[in-house]
Amino acid sequence: MRRVIFGCVWALVLAYAVPALAHHSPAAFDRTKEVTLVGTVKEFRWQNPHTWIEVNVPDAKGNVVLWGVELTSPTYLIRAGWKSNTIKPGDKVTVVVNPVRTGEPAGIFRKLILADGRELTERPARLGTPDSK
Amino acid sequence: MSSSMSRMAVAAVTALSLVASACGTGPATPPAPEAAPAALPSGGESAGTQLSALAPENIAKSRPPAPFDVTGNWFIDVSQNPEAWRFGPPYPKLTAAAQVHYDASQKAAKEGKVYRDDIGQCWPAGLPLIMTRYWPMAMVQIPTAIYMISGFMNSVRIVYLDGRSHTDPDIIVRTFNGESIGRWEGDTLVVDTVGFRGDHHWMDQGGASIPAGEQLHIVERIRMVNGQLEIEYTMTDPEYWEGEWKSTKRFNRVNDEDIQEVSCLPDLNEHLQSTTSKTQVR
Numbered sequence: 119m120r121r122v123i124f125g126c127v128w129a130l131v132l133a134y135a136v137p138a139l140a141h142h143s144p145a146a147f148d149r150t151k152e153v154t155l156v157g158t159v160k161e162f163r164w165q166n167p168h169t170w171i172e173v174n175v176p177d178a179k180g181n182v183v184l185w186g187v188e189l190t191s192p193t194y195l196i197r198a199g200w201k202s203n204t205i206k207p208g209d210k211v212t213v214v215v216n217p218v219r220t221g222e223p224a225g226i227f228r229k230l231i232l233a234d235g236r237e238l239t240e241r242p243a244r245l246g247t248p249d250s251k
Numbered sequence: 252m253s254s255s256m257s258r259m260a261v262a263a264v265t266a267l268s269l270v271a272s273a274c275g276t277g278p279a280t281p282p283a284p285e286a287a288p289a290a291l292p293s294g295g296e297s298a299g300t301q302l303s304a305l306a307p308e309n310i311a312k313s314r315p316p317a318p319f320d321v322t323g324n325w326f327i328d329v330s331q332n333p334e335a336w337r338f339g340p341p342y343p344k345l346t347a348a349a350q351v352h353y354d355a356s357q358k359a360a361k362e363g364k365v366y367r368d369d370i371g372q373c374w375p376a377g378l379p380l381i382m383t384r385y386w387p388m389a390m391v392q393i394p395t396a397i398y399m400i401s402g403f404m405n406s407v408r409i410v411y412l413d414g415r416s417h418t419d420p421d422i423i424v425r426t427f428n429g430e431s432i433g434r435w436e437g438d439t440l441v442v443d444t445v446g447f448r449g450d451h452h453w454m455d456q457g458g459a460s461i462p463a464g465e466q467l468h469i470v471e472r473i474r475m476v477n478g479q480l481e482i483e484y485t486m487t488d489p490e491y492w493e494g495e496w497k498s499t500k501r502f503n504r505v506n507d508e509d510i511q512e513v514s515c516l517p518d519l520n521e522h523l524q525s526t527t528s529k530t531q532v533r
Contacts, residue, residue, distance in 0.1 A: 143365045167513045167515060245326040246328070
């Protein structure tokens with residue numbers, strides 16, 4: 119049964135982990151809050167400066183809500199094991215995001231859990247240091 | 252044709268004839284015997300006579316060898332501080348014109364909103380932020396210039412090393428990266444940049460919005476220190492702050508990654524809801 123789990127996790131470390139690699143200000147996101155989305159991939163776009171996932175997520179009332187999930191560039195996703203075909207429309211996925219502060223259905227990516235249980239994150243944006251390897 | 256249009260047409264034809272005559276292409280004016288091509292002045296040439304930095308004749312000119320070569324990919328060193336990409340705080344004393352924006356951005360941040368995130372709307376980051384925006388900067392150095400392409404939106408910056416002067420302010424095309432002229436001082440490359448766009452151009456953002464204006468003047472003292480590229484920034488803009496704004500940045504070489512094509516387009520932002528959400532204060 120698909121469901122949406124909303125959870126708030128006070129973890130200041132998240133603020134440290136989300137740098138300014140986004141082409142826009144990251145201030146729109148509440149980095150102290152995590153939302154876990156369980157749904158179906160509508161679109162996965164592999165491109166610069168941002169990769170994004172659109173996920174159809176049923177809510178508690180049975181309505182389907184389209185969430186937009188912003189990811190970093192493929193440069194850092196490749197380093198974390200992603201490929202352009204890691205997910206495709208129709209795939210069942212679980213995506214953890216830091217949501218935007220307004221309550222709109224959008225967030226910045228934290229973690230992907232595939233149907234087979236594999237988890238994917240992204241590498242830190244620190245090229246030129248061992249962190250990004 | 253109206254009489255005014257006729258006058259304009261006659262004037263245009265007359266002007267073209269004069270230009271053609273001056274260029275020696277007009278049929279009615281025989282070339283003067285002394286009309287041999289004039290030699291270009293060396294260095295500081297005026298617009299229209301300046302040899303391109305890529306002209307073989309310019310590249311081949313005799314110059315002292317450059318003390319160092321920045322050719323490579325460079326990435327801001329944030330290993331000690333993830334906020335090292337920003338040029339403040341601390342900030343210089345802001346003018347009233349800047350304080351308005353700063354205060355508005357602080358108020359927006361307290362409300363969980365983002366004030367005038369022009370970069371998020373695909374406006375160029377511009378200097379100085381383009382150098383440090385968490386994307387590698389590819390640099391290629393030749394005797395006459397350093398060509399920089401940022402992995403961030405593929406922004407182009409050229410630092411001329413061929414002795415030219417800044418373009419006449421009356422004809423310069425203002426840009427977000429400005430016009431950069433470099434000269435060698437011992438083991439340091441000193442780069443002077445002016446000619447900036449004064450709209451949609453920010454020194455900082457995200458709760459600390461400070462504008463960059465047309466009077467922005469940036470001097471970079473660039474050195475190679477223990478394998479890192481070190482740039483000491485001295486920035487003035489009397490429209491928006493008092494005195495000199497100083498900051499030193501260090502960059503690491505990136506030898507396992509090349510920059511890629513990047514496209515920031517309205518269509519992209521339609522899929523990045525945070526850039527269009529109610530969090531945005533225009």
